[in-house]
Amino acid sequence: MAAAQRGDAVAYESLLRELRPSLQGFIRRQISNDAAVEDIVQTVLLSLHRARHSYRSEHLFEPWLWAIARNALTDFQRKRSRRNGREEPLPDENALPDGFLAPSSSDTRAGRDQVALSRDLEHALSRLPASQQEAVLLLHLEGLSVIEAAVRAHVSPGALKARVHRAYRALRTLLEEEVPS
Amino acid sequence: MSRDATDELIVALAQGVRPVTPVRSLRCQVAAVAAVSLALSxxxxGERGLRPPGPELLLGPTPFALMALGLALAGLGAVTAALALARPGRERTGWSAVTVAVLGLFGAVGTASLALVASPPGSEAVWGGLVEVPCVVFSLILSLPAALFVTYLAARAAPLRPGATAFFAASGATALGTLAAHLICRTPGAWHVVTTHAATPLLGGLLMTTPALRLLRNWAWRA
Structure with a gap:
């Protein structure tokens, strides 16, 4: 690290490469998602680069490094829990009606039934008000979160959830009329 | 991001590395802040003279002397904590310094209060109300140089906990500013020097943390 502080690029690259497996191991003990682990490793490397002047060679290197790594990990976990706290799962009564998704079974008869149901659903969906259609499509066809869908629809998350709830109730009623069985 | 992206990042960081000057030692920075505060005090x-009746107040364990010691410990402890928390890996030093600051201040308040309780009544007669305000304001003004200096030094390191760093910088600097005000304070009443002078660093911490945090982020960004 002292060599890196003097601007030695080779020593610095070798140090960063040497640190990478230890950082990955440290972060993987807390986070199971590989992509997130790599993201945090990169954040740690960037923080280490920005803070490299704060290391003094008379002190141990490891406490300095792990303090930066712990800080990056804590930041990540805090952001994740904040994000999760903002996004509420829709209640069960808002669950998608059966057969909403396209058929995946290879069974011909079941597949035909699914296709028919999907057509019924598509038909029922087209009879909903535009705002409710949009809410359902954003959440379930585009796979957006409630927050993202609300931003796209220019409404509050609460309003979007209300629209989806009304859409599901209407869809259920329409589907029961069209598919009595 | 993928594993390849991490490799690319390592190469980019290594190629872009420039020589940097390591931060000065913690001891050196704390000594610099102490020197500035001592010079101010x-x-x-020298300009206004010691609180009446004068130097005899500092001889022996008087409430005035105990409070001066408590404020010095609280100020230097909190400043050390702010500067240590701005250096990765020095957190233990930082929290030890916080302990010294808290024990120093509250130990001094406790001992001085016991001494006052044992003394003849009457010294608390003028304590409280508007008479405290000029003293507190003066202390806060006197703490500004140290607050700016500590915040600047912390920003030039790597403050990973900016909130705690800003709070300790603000309260430590206020304790040092209060120490300067304490030495020359003319507000009558022995309880004033114990209660108001002890509460001012906490008030300074509450009032100045947000501006210190903004400065810290601003200067750290430019550093």
Missing amino acids: LALV
Whole structure:
């Protein structure tokens, strides 16, 4: 690290490469998602680069490094829990009606039934008000979160959830009329 | 991001690495802040004189002397904590310094209060109300140089906990500013020097943390 502080690029690259497996191991003990682990490793490397002047060679290197790594990990976990706290799962009564998704079974008869149901659903969906259609499509066809869908629809998350709830109730009623069985 | 992206990042960081000057030692920075505060206190005492009746207040464990010691410990402890928390890996030093600051201040308040309780009544007669305000305001003004200096030094390191760093910088600097005000304070009443002078660093911490945090982020960004 002292060599890196003097601007030695080779020593610095070798140090960063040497640190990478230890950082990955440290972060993987807390986070199971590989992509997130790599993201945090990169954040740690960037923080280490920005803070490299704060290391003094008379002190141990490891406490300095792990303090930066712990800080990056804590930041990540805090952001994740904040994000999760903002996004509420829709209640069960808002669950998608059966057969909403396209058929995946290879069974011909079941597949035909699914296709028919999907057509019924598509038909029922087209009879909903535009705002409710949009809410359902954003959440379930585009796979957006409630927050993202609300931003796209220019409404509050609460309003979007209300629209989806009304859409599901209407869809259920329409589907029961069209598919009595 | 993928594993390849991490490799690319390592190469980019190594190629872009420039020589940097390591931060000065913690001891050196704390000594610099202490020197600035001491110079300010001595200049004030030289200009306005020590609190009446004068130097005899500092001889022996008087409430005035105990409070001066408590404020010095609280100030230097909190400043050390702010500067240590701005250096990755020095957190243990930082929290130890916080302990010294808290024990120093509250130990001094406790001992001084016991001494006052044992003394004849009457000294608390003028304590409280608007008479405290000029003293507190003066202390806060006197703490500004140290607050700016500590915040600047912390920003030039790597403050990973900016909130805690800003709070300790603000309260430590206020304790040092209060120490300068304490030495020359003319507000009558022995309880004033114990209660108001002890509460001012906490008030300074509450009032100045947000501006210190903004400065810290601003200067750290530019550093």
